[in-house]
Amino acid sequence: MPASTPAKDLPRITARDGIGGAFAFKRDQLGFLAGGIERHGDLFRFRPFGIPMVMVNHPDHIRHILVDKGEQYDKDAAIFKVVRPVLRKGLIANADMDLWRRQRRMMAPHFTPRTVAAFARNMTDEAVAMLERWERRGHATGGERPTGGELLDVTDEIGQLALRIVNRSLFSADVGASAQAFERAFGVANSVLGAFFRFPFPPLGVPTPSHRRLHRAIADMDDFVSAFIRKRVAEDVPTGEETDLLTLLLHTVxxxxxxxxxxxxxxxxxxNICIxxxxxxTNTLSWAFYLLARHPEAEERLHEEVDRVLAGRVPEFTDLPRLTYTRMVIDEALRIYSPAYQFMRRARQDDEIAGYRIPAGSNMLINSYFLHRHPEFWKDPERFDPENFTPERIAQRPKHxxxxxxxxxxxxxxxxxxxxELTLVLAAVARGHRLVMPEGAPEVRPEALITLHPKGGIHLRLERR
Ligand code: HEM
Structure with a gap:
């Protein structure tokens, strides 16, 4: 048998590349990574502020890390260490595999497609109530009452909607006006930790003004959650027919x-679930409305489908299989502006990918902003094209x-x-309304925080169809 070729060292961003070093990563994370991909391709390493990172941008290598060797790569990785002061022992950033497994096993039955069907009514009720609020506040123009509607802060409005939906569905909690306080607190945490990920100094324990803001924001989010947990513990609702996730979590063994x-x-x-x-x-729906406002041909197809399938009704769960274009719009918004655009795994032991050495302790960075624009798998990747999600095109691409x-x-x-939620809410809005770009509005750019956030939010005008 021929001796196997020894693994090579990964290409590394160096000063000679002209991409810049750690401070370039701090200044413009996406620009830095784009430079790395251009220079070195789909797999390369870099070391911002001494942290060993490996950028992984090929579907095969991503499958290797997340699936084939999933147990060898854990979440004890740099980005999860950064967000752990907020998320703590919850599912998202948990690196203790035994605890994670136990928690996931207990919670998973509440998230199956069948269970989710029971929440569909909440989703559309809340969407209809949101549209009524917009109408009452005089935002809508056109139709029978052509008033000069004020611009809608879509990101803020949809944020409140998303919080109401998840809390009502899973915790039977009416979060009412406290949703806005949660949104504000999350915004602070997202921005402070986004900056801290790019430049992890000084440690979060040092009381700089931004770290103090972060700790206040964490306390505010904790208060939001404690309010309805305390109430439920006091009520001591037994498990039974109406068991929601909160009751289940309180009682499950x-x-x-x-x-x-x-x-x-x-x-x-x-x-963790609220976050x-x-x-x-919120971001997916906000971007979907923004993209539709800029692409009238796609919006027209969406309206045609919604009119045909719903004939004026509020959408229901059973409509989903026929709302195919609506879903394609959502899938495409999730491609272009993938909200959870970066995540990481730590190599627990030495490994090899595509003939390259992956030393134990490497922080494997997966960034779907770039993956979802990979020229080998997406034609004209910057273009908003829901047709990317026809069954034929899906079948032509590797799953990862x-x-x-x-x-x-x-x-x-x-x-x-x-x-x-995304498909039903989009259909519920498109049924009678459209969101349009205000004249002369500048392009909205994505901002690379911990999540990918529309910089400055998305502001659109509401019209009755
Ligand atoms: C468009 C909407 C959403 C997107 C794009 C999204 C994206 C993601 C991604 C990429 C991960 C995996 C991160 C990793 O592997 O490191 C994740 C995990 C998670 N998401 Fe979502 N998510 C969305 C909605 C939701 C919703 C609605 C909930 C709860 C109701 C939720 C709760 C969670 C939780 C608890 C985890 C951690 C799972 C675990 O590790 O066991 N997400 N999400």
Missing amino acids: DEEDGKGMDLEQLHHEVL GAYETT AYIPFGSGHRICIGKHFALT
Whole structure:
């Protein structure tokens, strides 16, 4: 047998590349990574502020890390260390595999497609109530009452909608006006930690003005969650017909060790779900409205489908299989502006990918902003084209060329919830309204925080169709 070729060292961004070093990463993370891809391709290493990172931008290598060797790559990685002061022991950033497995096992039954179907009504009720609020506040123009509607802060409005939906569905909680306080607090955490990820100095324990703002924001998010957990604990609702996720988490015991969840863990899980569910769905819908406002031909096809399938009705869960173009619009918005655009795994032991050495301890950076624009798998990747998601085109691509919800055992637990919500809310709005670009409005750029956020938010005008 021929001796196998020894693994090579990964190409590394060096001063000679003209891409810049750690400070270029701090200044413009996306620009820095784009430079790295241009110079070195789909797999290269760099070391911002001494942290060993490996950029992974090929579907085969991403499948290797997330699926084929998923157990060898954990979440004890730089980006999860940065967000852990907020997310703590909850599912999203948990690196303790035994604890994670136990928690995921307990929570997964509440997130199956069948369970999610029961929440569809909440989703559309809340969307209809939002449209009524917009109408009452005089935002809508056209139709029978052509008033000069004020611009809608779409990101803020949809943020409140997303929080109401997730809290009502999973925790039977009416978060009312406190949704805005949560949004503000999350915005602070996203921006302070986004900057800290790019430049991790001084440590978060040092009370700089921005770190103090972060700690206040964490306390505000904790208060938001504690308010309804405290109420539920006091009520002591038994499990039964109307069991929601909160009651279940309070009462469930693990099938293997027979133990329940303590209140601290419960708090962290509820907060993780609020955070995991809120900004991601908000951004996807906001970008979807923005993209539709800029692409009238796609908007026309969406309206044609919604009119044909719904004939004026509010959408229902059973309409989903026929709302195919609506779903394609969502899938394409998730491609171009993937909200959870960067995540990481730490190599627990030495490995080899495509003939390159991956030393233990490497922080494997997966960035779907670039993956979803990879020229080998996407034609004209900057163009908004829902046709990218016809069954034929999907079949032509490797599965891991598109991973807005991640993949493998840590795949988003809320994927079905999110896709149901996004498709139903988009159809519910498109049924009677459209969101249009104000004249002369500048292009909205994505901002690379911990999540990919529309810089300055998305502001559109509401018209009745
Ligand atoms: C458009 C909407 C959403 C997007 C794009 C999204 C994206 C993601 C991604 C990429 C991950 C995996 C990260 C990794 O592998 O490191 C993830 C995990 C997670 N998401 Fe979502 N998510 C969305 C909606 C939701 C919703 C609605 C919920 C809850 C109701 C949720 C809760 C979670 C949780 C708890 C995890 C951690 C799962 C685990 O590690 O076991 N997400 N999400």
